[in-house]
Amino acid sequence: MKYQPVIGLEVHVQLLTDTKIFCGCSTRFGAEPNSQTCPVCLGLPGALPVLNKKVVEFAIKAGLSTNCSITPRSIFARKNYFYPDLPKGYQISQFEDPICQRGWLDIKITTPDSISADSVKRIGITRIHMEEDAGKLVHGDFSGRDDGSGVDLNRACTPLLEVVSEPDLRSSDEAVVYLKQLHQIVTWLGICDGNMEEGSFRCDANVSVMPVGSSTLGTRAEIKNVNSFKFVKQAIEYEIQRQIDLIEDGGTVVQETRLFDPNSGKTRSMRSKEEAHDYRYFPDPDLVPLVINDQWIERVRQELPELPEQRQHRFMAELGLPPYDAEVLTASRALAEYFEAGVAAGGNAKAVGNWIMGEITRTLNDSGTSIEACPITPGELAELLKLIDNGTISGKIAKTVFDEMWKSGKTPQIIVEEQGLLQVSDSGAIEQIIDDIMAANTGQVEEYRGGKEKVFGFFVGQVMKASKGKANPAVVNELLLNKLKG
Amino acid sequence: MKMTAADVEHIARLARLELTPGEKELFAGQMDAILGYVEKLKGVNTEGIVPTSHAVPMENAFREDVVRPSIGLEKALANAPDRAGTFFAVPNVIE
Numbered sequence: 291m292k293y294q295p296v297i298g299l300e301v302h303v304q305l306l307t308d309t310k311i312f313c314g315c316s317t318r319f320g321a322e323p324n325s326q327t328c329p330v331c332l333g334l335p336g337a338l339p340v341l342n343k344k345v346v347e348f349a350i351k352a353g354l355s356t357n358c359s360i361t362p363r364s365i366f367a368r369k370n371y372f373y374p375d376l377p378k379g380y381q382i383s384q385f386e387d388p389i390c391q392r393g394w395l396d397i398k399i400t401t402p403d404s405i406s407a408d409s410v411k412r413i414g415i416t417r418i419h420m421e422e423d424a425g426k427l428v429h430g431d432f433s434g435r436d437d438g439s440g441v442d443l444n445r446a447c448t449p450l451l452e453v454v455s456e457p458d459l460r461s462s463d464e465a466v467v468y469l470k471q472l473h474q475i476v477t478w479l480g481i482c483d484g485n486m487e488e489g490s491f492r493c494d495a496n497v498s499v500m501p502v503g504s505s506t507l508g509t510r511a512e513i514k515n516v517n518s519f520k521f522v523k524q525a526i527e528y529e530i531q532r533q534i535d536l537i538e539d540g541g542t543v544v545q546e547t548r549l550f551d552p553n554s555g556k557t558r559s560m561r562s563k564e565e566a567h568d569y570r571y572f573p574d575p576d577l578v579p580l581v582i583n584d585q586w587i588e589r590v591r592q593e594l595p596e597l598p599e600q601r602q603h604r605f606m607a608e609l610g611l612p613p614y615d616a617e618v619l620t621a622s623r624a625l626a627e628y629f630e631a632g633v634a635a636g637g638n639a640k641a642v643g644n645w646i647m648g649e650i651t652r653t654l655n656d657s658g659t660s661i662e663a664c665p666i667t668p669g670e671l672a673e674l675l676k677l678i679d680n681g682t683i684s685g686k687i688a689k690t691v692f693d694e695m696w697k698s699g700k701t702p703q704i705i706v707e708e709q710g711l712l713q714v715s716d717s718g719a720i721e722q723i724i725d726d727i728m729a730a731n732t733g734q735v736e737e738y739r740g741g742k743e744k745v746f747g748f749f750v751g752q753v754m755k756a757s758k759g760k761a762n763p764a765v766v767n768e769l770l771l772n773k774l775k776g
Numbered sequence: 777m778k779m780t781a782a783d784v785e786h787i788a789r790l791a792r793l794e795l796t797p798g799e800k801e802l803f804a805g806q807m808d809a810i811l812g813y814v815e816k817l818k819g820v821n822t823e824g825i826v827p828t829s830h831a832v833p834m835e836n837a838f839r840e841d842v843v844r845p846s847i848g849l850e851k852a853l854a855n856a857p858d859r860a861g862t863f864f865a866v867p868n869v870i871e
Contacts, residue, residue: 307841314844323862327852328844334855344841365829372792374866427869433861440863443852568790573829581835 291538292502295530296510297465297495298457301472302450303482304423304490305348311422311449312339312382312577319488323442331447333377339576341366345449346580348481349389349420350590352451355475355597356415358393360587366420366577369569374441375425383452385571388419389580395475397467413468414456423448451481457496457507462526466519469493474598478623486517493522497529498543508533509543513557516550525550529557601626609639618647624661631668637675645671649692666695674702682706684713686759715762717769720753723761724773727752738774749774779804779811 310317313330329337353360367385393415425446432440453472459465473491477484484491498510511533516525528550533543548557596604598620605616605626620626625646632642650671654661674691677683683691683706694705706712714720727749728735738745753766781800784807788795795803846852849862858865 309841309843314839314842315846316843322849324852324864325849325862326846328847332852340837340839342841343838346838363835370790374864374869428863429869433863435860435865437868438860439866439869440860441866442863570790575830578830578832578834578837 293499293530293534293537294502294504295460295462295526296457296498296500296507297459297461297526298510299453299455299459299465299469300494300496300512301453301455301469302423302492302494303352303453303476305345305449305451305481306483307342307344307348307449309342310447311342311345311420312447313337315444315447317448321444323440324444326444327446331377332443333379333446339382339447339574341577341580342449345420346389346582347590348449348479349418349451350582350587351479351481351594352453352476353390353393353418354587354591354594355479356390356393356395356418356453356472358390358415358418360582361387361389361391362583363387363579363581364389365579366574367571368574369421369571371569373424374439375427375443375446377425377443377446381422381424382574382577383421383571384419388417389582390415390418392416393418395468395471397464397471399464399467411458411464413458413464416454416456418451418453421450421452422446423450451476457498457510462523462530465495465526466523469522470519474622478595478598480595480623486519489517492517495522495526495529497526497533499530499533499537508537509545511543511545511557512547513550514547514560518552521550521552524552524555525557528555532557595623598623598626605629605639609633611639611643615640615643615647619643622661628661628664628668632671635669635672637668637672638679641675641678642668642671645675645692649689653693653696665699666692670695670701677702677706681713681715681762683711684759684761684763686754686763687711687713690759711760713762714757714760715765717765720757720761720765720769721773723753723756724749724766724770727756728773735774746770746774779808783807 305311307317309315310331313328315326315328315331318326330339350360352358364384364387366382368380369383369385370380372379394412395415396410396412399409399411423445425441425443428440428442430436455468459468473484476482476491482490486492493516495513495516496510497513498508500506500508511529513525513529516522529548536543547560549560550557601620602613602616605611605619606613611619619629629642629646632646633639650661650664650666653659654664659665674688674695677691678685678688691702691705691711694700694709695702698705700708731749731752734745734748738749749770750763750766753761753770754763781797781804784795784800784804788800853859853862853864856864
């Protein structure tokens with residue numbers, strides 16, 4: 291039998307606020323365990339949580355950017371369960387009336403086996419709600435102990451958004467595309483640093499399978515602990531196959547939480563905590579209802595940056611970039627801004643794009659640098675491109691100049707002057723080189739004149755080499771053609 | 777709806793409470809009376825009335841995103857039954 295996987299994702303987005311969601315403790319990462327705590331986040335009796343306004347603003351931004359409705363009146367609820375990383379015995383979350391509801395993302399599906407172009411698929415977003423994170427547990431060897439667990443509550447009460455998708459995803463690839471797009475949006479908005487390894491952007495996947503053609507969803511398993519795009523794909527694929535094998539062998543899938551183990555690439559059942567899936571949600575009496583009026587929503591909408599998709603369209607429409615270039619150059623907001631600054635400084639859009647996608651990306655990758663820390667400013671890149679355009683240097687020499695700019699931080703003009711890299715367009719000098727090379731390679735000259743036109747490339751190469759790359763290629767081509775034709 | 781000792785046991789378990797058989801019987805009866813009262817309230821016509829989640833008619837209490845000093849490690853750990861370095865120490869949690 292053929293099976294259809296059905297996948298929904300729950301993504302936890304840690305927000306880039308300075309303080310926690312319900313108290314003024316710092317959210318800085320890496321502080322000494324339990325040093326960033328207070329009666330509120332320690333869950334001490336009598337402490338009163340008060341909502342961080344910035345968390346609400348960030349949630350509205352996320353909602354507007356994912357086509358959600360913003361709930362005019364939303365409330366907080368207590369989700370009750372016991373675990374050592376949860377000091378109050380409940381997590382403050384939203385249950386009924388979350389802040390954002392009924393949105394969607396259009397994801398791009400590439401179909402390699404089809405002749406049709408990329409298609410767009412709409413993935414529903416059920417809800418986005420605000421909640422507090424739990425603390426962190428360390429196990430085994432810590433602080434001189436060799437057993438037991440340690441609790442660090444610095445992370446407790448850190449603000450999170452949970453973004454819940456509809457079960458609209460049908461493959462691990464679709465899940466990854468959706469996840470990447472969501473990741474791009476929250477980092478673009480500047481509400482999350484997107485660091486998956488440190489847990490700032492984490493994903494739980496709900497996976498089930500059903501026979502193809504069926505409309506009844508199968509029983510789902512929830513997979514936790516998938517902290518990279520690669521692992522999301524692996525975990526979902528493993529889980530789909532596990533469930534199919536189980537059903538084919540006459541078994542049934544049980545609803546449970548499973549943990550992904552990156553070392554084995556497998557998922558395994560989590561026994562703890564799940565015995566009773568009864569969180570006994572109820573409205574938190576400590577937190578008053580949150581009312582968001584239209585003016586507030588409009589103000590936040592005005593503050594939204596131009597989003598990746600809009601920017602892609604503008605790059606195509608206004609700057610004439612091909613769709614591929616527009617997509618690559620909007621991979622991150624910093625990259626898009628670098629590109630635009632280069633164009634604003636007078637660079638030709640297509641050329642600036644090519645250099646960013648080529649030399650700059652390659653050199654950034656090689657040196658493990660981010661675009662934010664790129665030693666060459668967009669203005670300097672534009673200067674370099676101008677030197678090519680006005681014939682001062684050749685495109686080939688430009689690569690040498692680029693490397694030197696990267697290393698020394700000098701401007702392209704200074705490098706060209708210091709190293710004598712000016713392009714040679716003087717026909718007399720180039721003619722002299724061509725004559726020498728033709729004299730030294732009479733055999734090839736005969737071949738060319740005998741009709742073997744491919745040899746032309748050989749001559750171009752020789753001339754460029756003899757001029758140390760400085761000869762103007764257009765002039766070389768023209769003169770060479772005349773001379774070889776004899 | 778009739779509360780049984782088993783229902784009380786389930787709820788006690790969720791709340792991590794240990795009850796004697798006598799207490800289970802006692803609480804089953806008391807909870808029954810409470811639920812009976814709620815059943816009665818359900819009979820009231822509440823059409824068009826927004827459910828009350830909060831007793832005080834107040835909304836939008838915020839704080840600005842400004843760091844305030846934490847209370848410090850020693851105070852944070854002062855009530856810990858057990859500590860290891862700057863961690864709260866708890867029995868092994870197996871995942």
